[in-house]
Amino acid sequence: xxxxxxxxxxxxxxxxxxxxxxxxxxxxxxxxxxxxxxxxxxxxxxxxxxxxxxxxxxxxxxxxxxxxxxxxxxxxxxxxxxxxxxxxxxxxxxxxxxxxxxxxxxxxxxxxxxxxxxxxxxxxxxxxxxxxxxxxxxxxxxxxxxxxxxxxxxxxxxxxxxxxxxxxxxxxxxxxxxxxxxxxxxxxxxxxxxxxxxxxxxxxxxxxxxxxxxxxxxxxxxxxxxxxxxxxxxxxxxxxxxxxxxxxxxxxxxxxxxxxxxxxxxxxxxxxxxxxxxxxxxxxxxxxxxxxxxxxxxxxxxxxxxxxxxxxxxxxxxxxxxxxxxxxxxxxxxxxxxxxxxxxxxxxxxxxxxxxxxxxxxxxxxxxxxxxxxxxxxxxxxxxxxxxxxxxxxxxxxxxxxxxxxxxxxxxxxxxxxxxxxxxxxxxxxxxxxxxxxxxxxxxxxxxxxxxxxxxxxxxxxxxxxxxxxxxxxxxxxxxxxxxxxxxxxxxxxxxxxxxxxxxxxxxxxxxxxxxxxxxxxxxxxxxxxxxxxxxxxx
Amino acid sequence: xxxxxxxxxxxxxxxxxxxxxxxxxxxxxxxxxxxxxxxxxxxxxxxxxxxxxxxxxxxxxxxxxxxxxxxxxxxxxxxxxxxxxxxxxxxxxxxxxxxxxxxxxxxxxxxxxxxxxxxxxxxxxxxxxxxxxxxxxxxxxxxxxxxxxxxxxxxxxxxxxxxxxxxxxxxxxxxxxxxxxxxxxxxxxxxxxxxxxxxxxxxxxxxxxxxxxxxxxxxxxxxxxxxxxxxxxxxxxxxx
Numbered sequence: 001x002x003x004x005x006x007x008x009x010x011x012x013x014x015x016x017x018x019x020x021x022x023x024x025x026x027x028x029x030x031x032x033x034x035x036x037x038x039x040x041x042x043x044x045x046x047x048x049x050x051x052x053x054x055x056x057x058x059x060x061x062x063x064x065x066x067x068x069x070x071x072x073x074x075x076x077x078x079x080x081x082x083x084x085x086x087x088x089x090x091x092x093x094x095x096x097x098x099x100x101x102x103x104x105x106x107x108x109x110x111x112x113x114x115x116x117x118x119x120x121x122x123x124x125x126x127x128x129x130x131x132x133x134x135x136x137x138x139x140x141x142x143x144x145x146x147x148x149x150x151x152x153x154x155x156x157x158x159x160x161x162x163x164x165x166x167x168x169x170x171x172x173x174x175x176x177x178x179x180x181x182x183x184x185x186x187x188x189x190x191x192x193x194x195x196x197x198x199x200x201x202x203x204x205x206x207x208x209x210x211x212x213x214x215x216x217x218x219x220x221x222x223x224x225x226x227x228x229x230x231x232x233x234x235x236x237x238x239x240x241x242x243x244x245x246x247x248x249x250x251x252x253x254x255x256x257x258x259x260x261x262x263x264x265x266x267x268x269x270x271x272x273x274x275x276x277x278x279x280x281x282x283x284x285x286x287x288x289x290x291x292x293x294x295x296x297x298x299x300x301x302x303x304x305x306x307x308x309x310x311x312x313x314x315x316x317x318x319x320x321x322x323x324x325x326x327x328x329x330x331x332x333x334x335x336x337x338x339x340x341x342x343x344x345x346x347x348x349x350x351x352x353x354x355x356x357x358x359x360x361x362x363x364x365x366x367x368x369x370x371x372x373x374x375x376x377x378x379x380x381x382x383x384x385x386x387x388x389x390x391x392x393x394x395x396x397x398x399x400x401x402x403x404x405x406x407x408x409x410x411x412x413x414x415x416x417x418x419x420x421x422x423x424x425x426x427x428x429x430x431x432x433x434x435x436x437x438x439x440x441x442x443x444x445x446x447x448x449x450x451x452x453x454x455x456x457x458x459x460x461x462x463x464x465x466x467x468x469x470x471x472x473x474x475x476x477x478x479x480x481x482x483x484x485x486x487x488x489x490x491x492x493x494x495x496x497x498x499x500x501x502x503x504x505x506x507x508x509x510x511x512x513x514x515x516x517x518x519x520x521x522x523x524x525x526x527x528x529x530x531x532x533x534x535x536x537x538x539x
Numbered sequence: 540x541x542x543x544x545x546x547x548x549x550x551x552x553x554x555x556x557x558x559x560x561x562x563x564x565x566x567x568x569x570x571x572x573x574x575x576x577x578x579x580x581x582x583x584x585x586x587x588x589x590x591x592x593x594x595x596x597x598x599x600x601x602x603x604x605x606x607x608x609x610x611x612x613x614x615x616x617x618x619x620x621x622x623x624x625x626x627x628x629x630x631x632x633x634x635x636x637x638x639x640x641x642x643x644x645x646x647x648x649x650x651x652x653x654x655x656x657x658x659x660x661x662x663x664x665x666x667x668x669x670x671x672x673x674x675x676x677x678x679x680x681x682x683x684x685x686x687x688x689x690x691x692x693x694x695x696x697x698x699x700x701x702x703x704x705x706x707x708x709x710x711x712x713x714x715x716x717x718x719x720x721x722x723x724x725x726x727x728x729x730x731x732x733x734x735x736x737x738x739x740x741x742x743x744x745x746x747x748x749x750x751x752x753x754x755x756x757x758x759x760x761x762x763x764x765x766x767x768x769x770x771x772x773x774x775x776x777x778x779x
Contacts, residue, residue, distance in 0.1 A: 312588070313609040315610075465717065467590045472694070504628050508604060510589060510590065510606075
């Protein structure tokens with residue numbers, strides 16, 4: 001049990017002392033992407049090889065979270081404590097293990113697979129939320145504490161009032177990272193102001209957009225940061241209970257979060273009387289059963305309550321009537337992971353990063369026809385050109401860029417003429433798309449935009465809960481219409497109907513899923529109308 | 540939960556000043572003042588789910604159309620129950636309902652006693668605006684008294700709600716999702732095998748279409764039974 005900041009620092013120092021005795025460290029990425037390429041086997045084999053050579057006292061093997069460049073996994077970095085030097089190796093496979101260990105024994109670098117960390121992919125990033133990813137062991141709470149973790153929480157609990165915390169978050173200008181971009185401070189304040197014996201903090205980890213994996217990586221790499229953010233949110237809103245809703249398709253993230261909760265409880269960071277401050281807070285994990293719509297706020301609440309994951313009409317908003325009818329804050333994983341840094345460095349510090357209306361950084365998952373597939377954290381306001389061509393390394397296979405899809409099935413595509421657009425909530429909205437949760441799908445010239453729109457519409461059709469007519473029938477009708485275009489059997493009347501139906505589904509659906517489902521169609525019509533006209537048969 | 544005091548609110552519907560209690564919905568107040576708003580999933584005495592989207596109205600200052608059945612009234616709000624946009628949207632939604640399954644009135648039990656049919660007259664929908672999806676489902680006539688014909692179902696969920704909220708049996712639910720949603724009995728079993736069904740027939744008499752109907756019954760008896768159930772719902776709602 002840790003009861004004060006002093007004890008926490010003692011533990012951190014203790015851990016740091018232990019760390020200092022380690023000369024070298026091999027950090028193997030054990031994020032989902034690398035694990036699918038056999039990272040856990042590699043970690044195991046590296047351990048045995050090190051022991052076989054009798055190097056275990058000099059070099060330790062440690063599993064860490066995602067360091068970003070998923071395209072070139074499995075990533076292993078070699079860290080030297082004396083010089084603080086970190087060499088990154090890419091595309092490590094089982095056959096490399098012996099050679100890699102031999103090079104360590106000879107104190108040389110394994111030059112065959114060295115990854116250049118001076119490339120723009122690494123140097124242009126600003127890591128705040130992902131500061132610990134690829135460095136700390138997500139299975140070890142002490143590692144997090146040694147890197148300054150939970151110190152902010154203790155400071156908040158002992159030195160601040162809920163109102164101060166909310167004010168600081170309001171000053172920071174942090175907006176929801178799940179897609180909507182609602183100001184977080186304002187959300188917290190509305191729940192704080194409601195009088196109620198029981199309030200809840202719910203963390204939305206039901207990331208479902210095709211091509212988005214930011215929250216997964218975050219939960220896998222630094223679960224304690226999410227917990228710390230949640231506990232602070234609980235303190236600020238006077239809530240005593242938190243739920244993390246994670247989709248069951250993220251087994252590694254679930255495992256990491258569950259372990260983190262257990263460890264935090266053991267140290268008294270979760271539970272009754274956290275740090276002797278008189279504040280109680282506990283967190284439980286709830287698993288999603290594979291329904292995309294459960295990422296929608298009211299459906300998620302229904303799912304936690306054990307009901308069918310159907311959304312309901314708002315208002316009442318969650319701040320008045322949330323989980324089990326009580327005032328509830330629902331925040332995205334990334335939003336909560338921003339909180340510890342904001343309270344550590346102050347809202348003013350955070351405000352200076354990014355643009356005036358979209359502050360801070362944003363994690364993007366770069367996917368599609370791009371060279372450096374992976375996870376990047378960049379300040380808001382960076383241009384698409386910088387993100388795609390400098391950080392992302394440009395379009396793969398030397399093809400030309402056609403468009404960039406943001407916001408998944410709720411977003412739209414951005415054609416190449418807007419490459420110099422700054423990436424922030426408002427600019428993206430002005431060109432007909434949304435920030436979304438951060439999935440960024442790069443589309444090259446070989447792709448057909450009608451097929452892209454069809455893919456997303458088909459996705460929404462299968463994700464629709466079926467409660468309201470426009471979404472249930474409308475997405476089906478739109479999918480069928482788009483199929484006509486792909487088969488090149490559409491008529492001019494179909495084109496008018498496509499536009500009219502999109503308008504009705506957007507304007508009349510019950511929840512966000514239906515209201516945004518036509519966006520990919522509307523935005524591809526806006527910028528690539530000619531491709532639709534090609535699908536109209538001439539008679 | 541926060542309990543708020545009930546107050547009197549006055550506001551405007553179609554530029555007519557009306558008053559209601561703060562715990563009332565727009566739809567309830569509109570009905571009291573004989574202002575027509577089309578509904579399908581709504582039924583007095585059952586909870587409101589806002590799923591058919593026919594009762595959408597315009598509220599001045601609101602970004603989107605709002606369903607009248609779930610929206611609480613507010614002081615000084617200005618509501619419009621009809622406009623070019625609302626009318627065309629309602630028509631399109633109704634047409635979507637018709638396109639989803641096969642609603643062939645001439646061979647339907649409920650012909651002449653069907654709320655869906657009535658809506659098409661009320662909203663003057665004289666032809667389909669969208670292609671038919673053409674899905675076919677097996678009819679469940681296993682129950683000794685009742686028939687479930689999913690081909691005529693509009694998934695308004697009245698049967699689900701009446702079974703849950705009034706009869707308390709919870710025998711009916713919705714299975715599947717999206718366009719594959721289906722009304723199911725218990726764990727998607729034939730109706731006769733349902734252990735929780737009490738055969739009370741409430742679901743049958745709240746069904747707005749011919750998706751649920753009673754075997755071997757006269758039109759007059761249907762009307763009487765409908766009245767009985769509706770009065771029961773009304774009285775319960777008033778007593779609460």
